Amino acid sequence: MQRKRTLAQQDTLVGLALILPSFLIILGISLQPILSTLYLSLFEVPRGINLQNTFVGLGNYIALLREPIFWATIGRTLYFTVISVGLELALGLAIAQLIHAHPPGWQFLRTSLIIPWAVPTIVNGTMWRWIYNADYGALNGLFLQLGLIDKYIPWLTRPELAMNLVILADIWHSVPFIALILQAALATLPADLEEAASVDGATALQYFWFIRLPLLRPAILVALIIRTVEAFRAFDIIYVITNGGPANGTVTISFLTYLEMFSFGHAGRGSALSFLISIFTLGLAFIYIRMLYRPEEKL
Amino acid sequence: MKTIRSMLFALMALVLTASVVGCQPSQPAGPVTIRVLTMEQAGPTVEEMNAIVEEFNKTNPDIKVEIEYVAYDALHDKVTTAMASNPPAYDVFLADDIWYAEFAKSGYVLDVTDRITADRREGIFPAAWDITTVGGKVYGMPWLLDEMYFFYNEDLLKQAGFDAPPATWEELIAQAQVMKDQGIVEYPMVWSWGQYEAAICDWVILLSGNGGSLVDDKGAPAFNNEKGVDTLNWMVQTIDDGYTNPASISYVEEDVRNVFSQGKAAFAVNWTYMYDLVNFNADESQVTGKIKMSLMPAFEGSGVQSSSINGSMGFSIAATSPNPDAAWKYIEFLTSEDIQNQYSAHLLPMWQTSFEGENLTKLEGYTPANAVTVPMFNEQFPFAQVRPKVPYYPEASKSLQLALQEALTKQKTPEQALNDAAAKWVELAK
């Protein structure tokens, strides 16, 4: 008994000591900006020198929640997030499994995965904007030579199509992240499990579904959360490929926040928007944790 | 719980006080430093800007000039962020035409009306002063004159049997029809109608070429009338009839240049920069030597001869700069007649005398492109419109961009779209 308590106490002490540096850094960098953003979101902030802010309470939030454009934007952002993260997870999981099966060339594939990810987002956006161009883009060039189309198509002139093409560009850039994380997690899995399963005569699908997937759950959860946070806040790639067009068809919530904060100079509204974004992303994170978290795991 | 909350409040109060009270460094004796924010790849090169500073220091050894260059896209955000600190990170910055009303209302730019001498006021193009003037007060020195021009591919016109460029949009459509009939080009026109400021520029040209305008004398929206609807209808119609490249709905200026450089369009509207690259640079263009410029067409029966859009910029002093006098000295020097004439290889001077006599010959001789663009500037600039000087312009412009896009993508009728945008403008003006 005596020994056990000391161990628990020791744990708490060591734990706090290990966490403290990170905790202090995060607190130091994030607290002040977050608090001032929260504070600003309660005011109407005229842009300018020496101007008085007017306290409006939750006025900015209420006004935003009442605007149809806000909900339309949230809808588009959810679409962007769900489709891109969903496809990225499916593709990423497939590629990770493929690498883990060690077919010929798996090492080359694993090394290559880093490349799309290493291309800076801003270059990625410009590259895809050129690829999608109606008059000199590679996509039209390729499709025409393959006989899939008989004349050049203006890809970015229809709102829904433009959104899907932006998603494709984002997928190309981000699949490697999920694939590499899951592949690393697979590599950490105990090898004897696999052997045991094959001895038991489990089919590949059974093995994948009942053994591998549950073990991968923590890694999937984290990859999903990180990618969702990023996708929900996607800005650069949209700014470069479509600038929100056509007809606002690719305006997501981060783009709207950018417009409000910087272009329109509504610091109060912009701050309120960014808190709403945080609430939405936290909500999504909670859904994931609910879905993927199992009590026996100590997350 | 209560303690936590009171701690939070204390922290928040601390944080806020800290962010409000900026440090005010005492003015040191000796040379003052003027920090300048300008943009990359515009007007004079970095070497030329440095040479100008060197010359400036010959007569002003006590002023040190530090220049930072950023991309145009970053300029606006950099200025607004810089003005949040006191003293501001920059004493002098470059500002675009459409930001002046906003900057003036926010108190970012110093009123320099009284600093401008009479010979400056009279010597510089009146249309240039429109750039930096808001409500009768001058907030900076105009710089980097630019406007949009009408470009045509002479080779394609000749193939279709035309010797002269169109003088009206109706004439242009007639020529375009012949080109389409003969299979010379599929889409004779390419425009920058994407969801960008460029769409507004194109629209203002068409609208004022139809006798309309964005706002009336009182600054209220005046585009949701018959003329506005007509003009927007014309745009939609040219896409439906195949005169305008349908991808124009997603294009900006640079896409227009690319398509025009391919020889896939016979007519285009773009800024000065396009001429040199399209007509003289074989690495950039497949139609070198075939491109001409002419006066921007207008609509028949509108009573308008031509129209264009003013896209110039200006140099201003940050209102909270601790050294406005030194800053003004530098701006004055940078925009002086002598310096402008000496360093105009990459920019058009705004002094009227630069376009006369010996100066003109010199200006036209700098590059092969200048020989065409300089006289063309003289001819077109009197028709250049300035976009409304309203402090909410960025938001107003976005709502109008949306309206144009909604009409072009057939989500709304032109009338409906313009009415919605006008309602937004009225709301913004409140």
Next chain:
Amino acid sequence: MKKKLRLIVLSILVLLALLFIYVPVAWLVISSISTRAELLSTPIHWIPQNPTLQNYINILAPSQGTSEVAKTFRITLWNSLMVASSVTVIALVFGSLAAYALIRLHFPFRKTLLIGILGTRMIPEISLVIPLYLFATRFGLFNSPVILIITYLSFALPFAIWLMAAFFDTIPVELEDAARIDGCNRIQTFWRIILPISAPGLVSTGLFVFLTAWDEFFFALILTSTVSAKTVPVAIAEFTGRYVVDVGGMMTGGVLAAIPPVLLSLIFQRYIVSGLTAGAVKG
């Protein structure tokens, strides 16, 4: 027979994955060695007829006439390298310690802390940048790589903690218990057992943090504007003028910017060994 079929299917899948990766990359490289006139040709020139290395020469060996962006590009590469590697090292060290504590040790508010840490990253950069800017100017850190390292840690550290926590979580507790029975304390267990096993996780997390810092654009755009601190994405963005977009320059910048992370992953590749066996041998 079944084995052979499996091999063929897998090989085809590898080929498809490689195509998915390399077709756009190939186009990126082709764009960087083509003139614009050639890029604009129809039908498309898949292989440039007049390839040019001018864009690379402008950046790697600039001469009098090259643009300022190209001239200073090498310096910004160096800045990015310093910033991204500092962020990576700091985030890995502190992040893995914190992650281990959060996953393996028992103390109050563990889960709340974990979610709270993530929660700090939910607010978009766009609305944090002005307070951070004021912070930077107050402490004289504007236009300094230090402010980038500090601000990047604000997203790098939470993500490093979360990723490392996930990797630690996949390690069976029994392994640790065995070590502790052998008389190791927590720190020793962490150092001797957990870290070696987590090598793949550490490398992946490191790569993730490095790349996120390498790619970060908005903070760098607002917080730096002189060559002494500008990073690669900001430099690349400057290939865009008011109207002109130097696509060739941008694509070249993209190719060059992708090289350091790829090299890094090649160097660290050998540490991504099949984790558990390696760890078990050492332990």
